[in-house]
Amino acid sequence: MDCILHHFDISPFAEKVRLVFGLKGLAWQSVQIPVVMPKPDLVALTGGYRKTPVLQIGADIYCDTQRIAVELEQRYPARTLFPQGSKGLCLALANWSDAAFFQPGAGLSMGTNADLPEAILRDRREFFNFIDFAALPDELPHLYARFKAQLQLLETMLADGRDYLLGGQPSWADILGYFPVWMCRGNIRGGDTLLAAFPRVLAWEPRIAGLGHGERSELDAEAALASAREQHSIAEVLVLGEAVPGLAAGMPVAVTPEDYGAVPVAGELVRLTHEDIAVRRTDPRAGEVVVHFPRVGYRVEKA
Ligand SMILES: N[C@@H](CCC(=O)N[C@@H](CS)C(=O)NCC(=O)O)C(=O)O
Incomplete structure (x- = not known):
């Protein structure tokens, strides 16, 4: 289970996640993405989301530092991010x-x-x-x-x-x-x-x-795309009926940040809870991936 962080070194939001790797003492792989658009390799994984950073674990793609923090905490609970x-x-x-x-x-x-x-x-x-x-x-x-x-x-x-x-x-x-x-x-x-x-x-x-950045090694974008293609998402399907009326698992939806960089990501709904949203999409370069977002700060609607 390799953590691949798509980021660039001067990104303050990426610094948050690098510090989580440090706090938890994790090894991770770093893919440098362009500082400005276009970002073809990143967007092949996310389906349009362009912000920095994005965490990839196999064929699961986690957008937004809030979603990334929660995922890292769930997979690596030791040295918790959320004490007491x-x-x-x-x-x-x-x-x-x-x-x-x-x-x-x-x-x-x-x-x-x-x-x-x-x-x-x-x-x-x-x-x-x-x-x-x-x-x-x-x-x-x-x-x-x-x-x-x-x-x-x-x-x-x-x-x-x-x-x-x-x-x-x-x-x-x-x-x-x-x-x-x-x-x-x-x-x-x-x-x-x-x-x-x-x-x-x-x-x-x-x-x-001083928390540091954990143990970082470099990876190129092609290898990250291959890692997505060769693996399967581990996301469990869960769509709460009351979360957004009219939406059900498998429906085509679009997920869009409510603030800046509001590019919609289209896919089939996999998860919609009060905590997270996820969609499944197929990309010619990345294969079948599931793209995850936090619930807070994102709008989901029928595509
Ligand atoms: N809500 C997002 C915000 C991320 C964000 O705004 N990142 C900045 C970089 S620090 C960004 O995307 N800049 C434009 C870009 O990288 O293309 C998160 O928490 O990850």
């Missing part, structure tokens, strides 16, 4: 980290990082619909203020001197709180100075970075 029954709380926290915290950070990175190649800026202008690129120069002071307010929340979470956000053990909550900080270093003008104003965050940051 914190799974629900940790998953709910993503609405904070991925939107309130990450989005002003991404705006600042787009607006102040002079090293960003033009190709990335061009691609993200279309992609990040939460950034008003025309107004960006004037928005920068507000984005700095919003980002600092989120850093202050982290500082407050750590105010009693605890080592990790939930106490004595690292968790998914730490990884969620950390990834915008990771992005801030080196990607936002004045980022180091911003962080220097938050001493508890500064002391906690190397603890999370």
